[in-house]
Amino acid sequence: MENFDFHVTTDIRFGKDRLSELSDVLNNFGKNVLLVYGGGSIKKSGLYDELYDQLNQNGNHVVELAGVDPNPRIETVQKGVQLCKENDVDVVLPVGGGSVIDCSKAIAASVFVEGDLWENFVIQRNYEGPALPIVTILTLAATGSEMNGTCVISNMDAQIKLGVHGKSLLPKVSFLDPTNTYSVNAYQTAAGSADILSHLIENYFNATPGTEVQDEIAEGLMKTVIKYLPVALDEPDNYTARANLMWASTLALNGLVGNGKKGSWSCHAMEHELSAFYDITHGVGLAIIIPRWMGHILDENTIPKFQRFAQEIWGVDEEDPKRAAEIGIQRFYDFLASCGIPMTLPEVGIQTEEDLQEMAHRAVEHSSISTKGFVPLNEDDVESIYRACMEDASFV
Amino acid sequence: MENFDFHVTTDIRFGKDRLSELSDVLNNFGKNVLLVYGGGSIKKSGLYDELYDQLNQNGNHVVELAGVDPNPRIETVQKGVQLCKENDVDVVLPVGGGSVIDCSKAIAASVFVEGDLWENFVIQRNYEGPALPIVTILTLAATGSEMNGTCVISNMDAQIKLGVHGKSLLPKVSFLDPTNTYSVNAYQTAAGSADILSHLIENYFNATPGTEVQDEIAEGLMKTVIKYLPVALDEPDNYTARANLMWASTLALNGLVGNGKKGSWSCHAMEHELSAFYDITHGVGLAIIIPRWMGHILDENTIPKFQRFAQEIWGVDEEDPKRAAEIGIQRFYDFLASCGIPMTLPEVGIQTEEDLQEMAHRAVEHSSISTKGFVPLNEDDVESIYRACMEDASFV
Numbered sequence: 001m002e003n004f005d006f007h008v009t010t011d012i013r014f015g016k017d018r019l020s021e022l023s024d025v026l027n028n029f030g031k032n033v034l035l036v037y038g039g040g041s042i043k044k045s046g047l048y049d050e051l052y053d054q055l056n057q058n059g060n061h062v063v064e065l066a067g068v069d070p071n072p073r074i075e076t077v078q079k080g081v082q083l084c085k086e087n088d089v090d091v092v093l094p095v096g097g098g099s100v101i102d103c104s105k106a107i108a109a110s111v112f113v114e115g116d117l118w119e120n121f122v123i124q125r126n127y128e129g130p131a132l133p134i135v136t137i138l139t140l141a142a143t144g145s146e147m148n149g150t151c152v153i154s155n156m157d158a159q160i161k162l163g164v165h166g167k168s169l170l171p172k173v174s175f176l177d178p179t180n181t182y183s184v185n186a187y188q189t190a191a192g193s194a195d196i197l198s199h200l201i202e203n204y205f206n207a208t209p210g211t212e213v214q215d216e217i218a219e220g221l222m223k224t225v226i227k228y229l230p231v232a233l234d235e236p237d238n239y240t241a242r243a244n245l246m247w248a249s250t251l252a253l254n255g256l257v258g259n260g261k262k263g264s265w266s267c268h269a270m271e272h273e274l275s276a277f278y279d280i281t282h283g284v285g286l287a288i289i290i291p292r293w294m295g296h297i298l299d300e301n302t303i304p305k306f307q308r309f310a311q312e313i314w315g316v317d318e319e320d321p322k323r324a325a326e327i328g329i330q331r332f333y334d335f336l337a338s339c340g341i342p343m344t345l346p347e348v349g350i351q352t353e354e355d356l357q358e359m360a361h362r363a364v365e366h367s368s369i370s371t372k373g374f375v376p377l378n379e380d381d382v383e384s385i386y387r388a389c390m391e392d393a394s395f396v
Numbered sequence: 397m398e399n400f401d402f403h404v405t406t407d408i409r410f411g412k413d414r415l416s417e418l419s420d421v422l423n424n425f426g427k428n429v430l431l432v433y434g435g436g437s438i439k440k441s442g443l444y445d446e447l448y449d450q451l452n453q454n455g456n457h458v459v460e461l462a463g464v465d466p467n468p469r470i471e472t473v474q475k476g477v478q479l480c481k482e483n484d485v486d487v488v489l490p491v492g493g494g495s496v497i498d499c500s501k502a503i504a505a506s507v508f509v510e511g512d513l514w515e516n517f518v519i520q521r522n523y524e525g526p527a528l529p530i531v532t533i534l535t536l537a538a539t540g541s542e543m544n545g546t547c548v549i550s551n552m553d554a555q556i557k558l559g560v561h562g563k564s565l566l567p568k569v570s571f572l573d574p575t576n577t578y579s580v581n582a583y584q585t586a587a588g589s590a591d592i593l594s595h596l597i598e599n600y601f602n603a604t605p606g607t608e609v610q611d612e613i614a615e616g617l618m619k620t621v622i623k624y625l626p627v628a629l630d631e632p633d634n635y636t637a638r639a640n641l642m643w644a645s646t647l648a649l650n651g652l653v654g655n656g657k658k659g660s661w662s663c664h665a666m667e668h669e670l671s672a673f674y675d676i677t678h679g680v681g682l683a684i685i686i687p688r689w690m691g692h693i694l695d696e697n698t699i700p701k702f703q704r705f706a707q708e709i710w711g712v713d714e715e716d717p718k719r720a721a722e723i724g725i726q727r728f729y730d731f732l733a734s735c736g737i738p739m740t741l742p743e744v745g746i747q748t749e750e751d752l753q754e755m756a757h758r759a760v761e762h763s764s765i766s767t768k769g770f771v772p773l774n775e776d777d778v779e780s781i782y783r784a785c786m787e788d789a790s791f792v
Binding site: 001002003004005006007008009010011012013014015016017018209210211212213216217219220221223224227228239240243244247248251256259260 | 407612613623656
């Protein structure tokens with residue numbers, strides 16, 4: 001196990017009917033609120049009205065930034081910063097999933113950034129300055145952004161999507177009400193769960209030895225997601241399923257399963273290029289890439305961990321290690337497909353291979369996967385993994 | 397899953413060679429330090445000297461409270477409070493295991509408590525006042541006190557041992573260096589691990605439905621302890637074993653496996669009376685009680701959870717649920733015995749049954765096990781469990 005810090009100060013308010021606590025929470029920071037959200041789903045669900053009841057009663061001055069897209073854009077961040085400056089905003093209140101929260105984090109920090117935000121904030125990748133306080137109301141179990149200090153921002157003109165990390169980006173308070181995810185449709189529920197699994201898998205397949213605590217927790221959270229995603233798809237209003245998916249999403253990326261390990265994530269680096277070029281759903285891109293990545297890196301060195309994955313997560317009792325590993329990858333692939341996730345690039349609209357080489361180049365350029373991945377990947381590796389994503393896969 | 401809060405702000409510094417960070421940490425709070433420790437083990441190990449190098453270089457004014465006993469006494473707390481007041485202490489620095497940290501928490505809070513500390517602090521059970529900042533240096537993997545807001549204090553005259561909880565008791569920073577546990581002897585290593593397992597088990601066997609995240613994490617941490625305790629006993633300097641035991645101990649009682657569940661713990665209520673009457677090692681008392689408690693409450697309602705415990709933790713593949721459950725309890729009992737833990741009360745010096753009835757009375761009186769236990773226990777139940785602790789047990 002590597003040395004690590006764990007200092008995650010977000011105040012989590014988990015469960016139903018907690019919104020009455022919002023006023024007290026906001027009053028710690030001030031009256032001027034930037035409310036950030038995406039499409040109209042929070043209006044349809046009634047959450048928007050419920051929220052305004054609270055904010056009006058509390059005498060908050062509310063400015064709205066609506067229409068935050070999935071894969072949030074630097075332009076939206078700029079718009080939010082302007083609203084904060086014009087309205088002397090005290091606290092940023094994202095109501096949504098990871099994109100809305102990530103965009104809010106970038107806004108909260110960028111208020112304090114001079115000059116060009118892309119150059120002076122995103123490209124820097126690490127941010128050590130201050131930020132406005134962030135209070136989140138989560139409506140999608142997926143990214144874990146509600147309890148970490150990372151945001152991912154896209155520049156669609158330059159076709160670049162990058163993550164930025166900073167301690168001040170950590171939300172002060174996050175409201176996690178599983179009933180707020182009842183209205184998430186099957187596609188986004190499955191994509192969100194694929195995202196949760198991806199965070200667990202990126203940390204689990206790691207070369208640092210002696211990290212049993214982290215690996216056991218990762219396995220436990222994977223099994224939880226695999227148990228409850230099908231339940232949530234069948235019964236969108238199943239509280240137990242939504243609650244376990246939500247809490248698993250938060251814990252999957254708050255440091256519990258990653259701290260104490262070194263090395264860089266491989267599949268997110270590859271997916272970020274897909275999203276940057278084609279603006280696809282992040283969780284779906286990961287679901288497509290991960291099984292091919294697993295197949296690509298399976299060799300005598302990696303077989304033991306894949307065998308453990310097969311046994312512990314998928315109950316594979318095959319004795320031959322390589323065969324067990326392959327069956328585990330196949331089960332994972334089949335599980336994702338069975339949850340309605342499109343499992344090839346053409347199914348998400350990427351019909352040609354023309355950008356694969358350039359994306360492979362950039363995936364290596366924008367990350368350290370060629371030196372610090374679980375198995376280091378060069379451009380040829382990445383291109384080969386992308387090509388395998390063009391058609392159905394079989395691993396056994 | 398029940399609604400819950402999770403707000404655990406302790407700044408964990410995990411790993412080797414982190415003590416150079418201590419000066420900066422202390423300087424956030426002030427120069428006057430109350431150093432709290434137990435026996436001479438930190439002098440033998442060299443940690444005491446290393447610490448003074450840091451504190452002297454940093455210009456700290458250090459007051460010492462040495463000799464904190466296991467099951468820390470209210471009198472020691474009073475002594476510490478007096479030292480704090482006389483020396484205008486800014487920060488309390490426990491260097492030790494759970495007893496030293498618990499004593500320090502009680503001191504840090506009691507500085508602000510008027511009048512009799514037992515009456516106005518311990519008996520209250522919940523503390524909402526302020527406390528001096530606490531920075532811990534952990535030397536034993538056991539209680540989890542380094543990352544929670546609870547302390548347990550004993551009044552040996554009245555033979556009472558009670559826990560107090562308060563947000564302000566949460567340590568600000570905790571240094572978790574696994575090498576500081578290399579010198580812990582086999583007996584204390586095993587007792588500490590029994591304590592970790594007890595925290596996981598008390599939360600795991602709980603009547604709240606739909607808590608898969610918590611249960612999976614509890615299982616993962618149990619398996620980690622069961623894997624690494626024998627390694628640490630064989631090779632006291634095995635870093636991986638000590639690191640996993642240490643991090644498991646912290647996560648076992650910081651809310652991760654308990655939040656979202658309601659109901660009260662059963663075995664700690666029973667053990668606290670044993671410690672209060674006979675001053676035995678807490679983890680050993682728990683190791684003796686828990687398997688008998690399991691045997692006592694095993695019935696058709698509880699069999700499913702015990703069957704899962706047997707399968708997931710002990711790999712029992714017996715198909716008959718009751719038989720599987722019994723084998724699981726037996727494996728647990730045998731494991732504890734194989735680690736050198738005395739498994740009967742006479743082995744820890746409790747030769748007669750004369751106090752069992754009174755202890756059973758008090759265990760019920762001092763807790764809510766008769767109404768809110770996983771299986772509610774009345775005085776007869778508790779006495780029967782205590783009696784079963786007088787001789788070797790068999791569960792199959």
